[in-house]
Amino acid sequence: MALLEVKDLKVRVEEREILHGLTLTVNEGEVHAIMGPNGSGKSTLSHVIAGKPGYEVTDGQILFKGEDLLEMSPDERAAKGVFLAFQYPVEIPGVATMNFLRTALNAQRKARGEDEYSTPDFLKKVREVSKSLNIPQDMLKRGVNVGFSGGEKKRNEVLQMALFEPSLCILDEMDSGLDIDALRIAADGVNALRSPGRAMVVITHYQRLLNYIVPDFVHVMSRGRVVKSGAKDLALELEASGYAQFEDA
Amino acid sequence: MNVAVAKTGKGRAVSDLFTSAEGRLPGSPAVTAVRREAFETYERLGLPHRRIEEWKYTDLRALIGEVLPLAAAPDAAALKRAADAVKVHAIDGARKLVLVDGVFAADLSDVKALAAEAGFGTLRETLEKDAGLLKTASLDAVIALNAAMATDGVVLSIADGAQLPAPIQIIHIATAASASAFTRSQVAVGKGARATIVETFVAAGAKAYQVNDAVLVSVDDDADVAHIRLMDDAPDAMNVSSHFVTVGANVKLNFFNMTTGAAVSRLQGFIALAGEGSELSANGVNLLQKTEHGDTTLVVDHAVPNCVSREVFRAVIDDRAHSVFQGRIIVRPDAQKTDGKMMTRALLLSDEAEADNKPELEIFADDVSCGHGATAGALDDSLLFYLKARGLPEKQAQALLIQAFVGEAIEQIADDGLRAHVIGIAERWLERRQ
Numbered sequence: 242m243a244l245l246e247v248k249d250l251k252v253r254v255e256e257r258e259i260l261h262g263l264t265l266t267v268n269e270g271e272v273h274a275i276m277g278p279n280g281s282g283k284s285t286l287s288h289v290i291a292g293k294p295g296y297e298v299t300d301g302q303i304l305f306k307g308e309d310l311l312e313m314s315p316d317e318r319a320a321k322g323v324f325l326a327f328q329y330p331v332e333i334p335g336v337a338t339m340n341f342l343r344t345a346l347n348a349q350r351k352a353r354g355e356d357e358y359s360t361p362d363f364l365k366k367v368r369e370v371s372k373s374l375n376i377p378q379d380m381l382k383r384g385v386n387v388g389f390s391g392g393e394k395k396r397n398e399v400l401q402m403a404l405f406e407p408s409l410c411i412l413d414e415m416d417s418g419l420d421i422d423a424l425r426i427a428a429d430g431v432n433a434l435r436s437p438g439r440a441m442v443v444i445t446h447y448q449r450l451l452n453y454i455v456p457d458f459v460h461v462m463s464r465g466r467v468v469k470s471g472a473k474d475l476a477l478e479l480e481a482s483g484y485a486q487f488e489d490a
Numbered sequence: 491m492n493v494a495v496a497k498t499g500k501g502r503a504v505s506d507l508f509t510s511a512e513g514r515l516p517g518s519p520a521v522t523a524v525r526r527e528a529f530e531t532y533e534r535l536g537l538p539h540r541r542i543e544e545w546k547y548t549d550l551r552a553l554i555g556e557v558l559p560l561a562a563a564p565d566a567a568a569l570k571r572a573a574d575a576v577k578v579h580a581i582d583g584a585r586k587l588v589l590v591d592g593v594f595a596a597d598l599s600d601v602k603a604l605a606a607e608a609g610f611g612t613l614r615e616t617l618e619k620d621a622g623l624l625k626t627a628s629l630d631a632v633i634a635l636n637a638a639m640a641t642d643g644v645v646l647s648i649a650d651g652a653q654l655p656a657p658i659q660i661i662h663i664a665t666a667a668s669a670s671a672f673t674r675s676q677v678a679v680g681k682g683a684r685a686t687i688v689e690t691f692v693a694a695g696a697k698a699y700q701v702n703d704a705v706l707v708s709v710d711d712d713a714d715v716a717h718i719r720l721m722d723d724a725p726d727a728m729n730v731s732s733h734f735v736t737v738g739a740n741v742k743l744n745f746f747n748m749t750t751g752a753a754v755s756r757l758q759g760f761i762a763l764a765g766e767g768s769e770l771s772a773n774g775v776n777l778l779q780k781t782e783h784g785d786t787t788l789v790v791d792h793a794v795p796n797c798v799s800r801e802v803f804r805a806v807i808d809d810r811a812h813s814v815f816q817g818r819i820i821v822r823p824d825a826q827k828t829d830g831k832m833m834t835r836a837l838l839l840s841d842e843a844e845a846d847n848k849p850e851l852e853i854f855a856d857d858v859s860c861g862h863g864a865t866a867g868a869l870d871d872s873l874l875f876y877l878k879a880r881g882l883p884e885k886q887a888q889a890l891l892i893q894a895f896v897g898e899a900i901e902q903i904a905d906d907g908l909r910a911h912v913i914g915i916a917e918r919w920l921e922r923r924q
Contacts, residue, residue, distance in 0.1 A: 291879050294871070319881035331876045335894025341880075344890060349881035384894075401880065 250301035261465040270437040277462035291325035320352035324407035326398040328414040333385035392423030399430035416450040428453030448480040463487040517617035524621040528637035535631035547814040561591035561669035568665040575694035584659035592671030609647035643675035650680035657686035664696040693724035701729040711738040723752040739765025756785035778811035785814035792825040801832040807843035818850040828858040836866040
């Protein structure tokens with residue numbers, strides 16, 4: 242059974258259809274890249290999978306581990322193992338990062354019927370993970386993402402990914418706003434999380450990110466559909482020839 | 491017109507109440523005369539209503555209907571219930587002074603421990619000697635009613651230079667349903683003293699009771715005072731509290747009020763900065779749900795130059811609740827170099843929630859820095875979605891954002907233990923929403 246099956250998905254925002262019948266299958270352990278020009282519907286796909294309000298699914302379905310994802314609230318999806326790394330992680334003043342991480346992790350565990358982490362166990366786990374990602378402890382005492390640089394915000398997303406141990410990670414334009422060093426650190430963090438039990442969907446406009454996170458499959462989106470799929474070399478072809486060839490597809 | 495109104499229904503009920511209660515009200519004949527005069531003032535004014543500017547948003551006449559009869563003095567069963575409530579609401583290590591249904595309960599209080607640290611008496615004792623504590627400048631009807639009806643209270647005097655080792659916690663407990671408690675207390679802080687005063691209002695099983703409390707505070711030069719009020723009354727109660735605070739020179743006064751209960755509540759604070767170089771931090775939180783009505787009215791009077799006042803107020807309003815914040819900063823003609831700021835924000839959790847913010851600056855000096863800001867809005871959807879996408883159910887995501895919102899006022903409390911106590915009460919309010 243596939244981990245994620247998106248079948249003939251049609252999505253509207255207000256009165257406009259953005260996805261016109263998108264199909265995508267992701268198995269455990271695979272890394273898929275979704276590329277495409279601005280406005281092709283890449284971010285819409287990631288938002289619909291995570292359950293962001295404001296999108297109306299008019300047709301098709303999304304199955305996650307065989308279950309109907311569209312029937313679940315965003316928090317239920319998170320507890321089932323769906324993780325969206327935001328293109329623009331929000332700042333939450335007054336909510337200390339540490340408190341946020343513990344509340345979120347324990348909410349997910351509770352939803353799965355698992356024991357909540359004790360404070361010492363949680364602290365130990367956060368310390369291990371943040372050390373491996375080169376995240377200083379004082380960053381964890383600050384408000385969530387408040388005053389963080391673009392790179393720090395993305396590292397905070399990767400930190401959460403490492404803590405929550407999702408089975409599906411969707412990385413929405415992870416490279417936007419990052420310089421090459423910040424990108425490398427974030428990508429190293431992501432690569433460390435690749436495992437046979439975990440799949441990733443990497444959404445990006447540029448091929449550059451895929452030098453650091455090397456995908457197994459590449460899909461090209463245009464006008465709300467996947468118009469071409471292939472192996473990782475497809476990304477290089479796109480870099481050379483651009484998206485224009487698909488615009489009329 | 492006021493006279494005519496006072497003679498109708500609600501005024502009549504109080505008149506009967508006063509006559510029937512008179513035998514229970516402590517004081518010498520001179521005190522009784524002051525009470526009668528105060529009562530006449532009340533009867534002339536009647537319960538405050540919306541046509542009285544200061545009470546425009548809190549029409550007490552419409553909200554409470556009538557003033558309930560005076561609660562009976564607590565019996566053994568009531569004191570037992572109160573003792574259980576004290577255990578729940580006492581702050582660790584604090585010197586407790588407990589008032590049950592408006593009567594001081596010595597057996598539940600730490601009078602002995604406090605005796606070594608501060609002067610202590612009750613209103614009842616004080617009124618045997620003189621009526622001074624019943625007199626205030628204000629002509630407000632509820633304050634006049636309080637002077638007429640006050641049965642008891644605590645009278646604290648903290649000596650010059652005293653450094654209190656523990657907070658003093660005045661705990662008001664209601665055990666009698668459908669009855670009123672009238673209390674009046676005094677706190678006098680001497681020069682250079684350091685003290686923390688906490689007031690807690692709770693119920694021990696009582697429903698639909700009414701509290702009318704007044705506190706007279708004086709803070710002498712160079713003192714450092716934290717004053718925290720926690721109005722955590724039963725959901726169908728009424729609590730109207732009036733504060734008169736006079737601040738000397740070079741004082742640090744940190745005032746905080748949080749309202750987490752009562753169908754109808756109002757804190758009205760009148761704070762006069764009467765000595766130069768003082769710093770006032772006056773902050774508050776209203777957490778309201780159902781059809782609760784909570785009013786915080788603060789008048790900060792800069793009477794002399796070179797004082798600083800800061801006000802941070804946060805209201806969280808759910809369901810059909812109604813929060814009122816009236817903040818007035820007065821800068822007298824001589825009060826040059828005054829620095830007064832007031833910031834109030836309301837968070838509306840439902841379409842039917844209502845917030846009224848009324849900031850007023852009355853500035854008569856020409857070299858001052860004063861300002862105010864007021865906002866009202868809903869929770870940010872993008873923040874909510876982020877938290878939900880990380881696994882927090884809707885209510886829990888809201889709770890985290892609400893805590894952050896009120897945290898901006900609560901974090902003004904300097905003491906870690908007290909701040910944690912206040913956060914605990916806010917968290918219990920949030921749990922009631924789940």
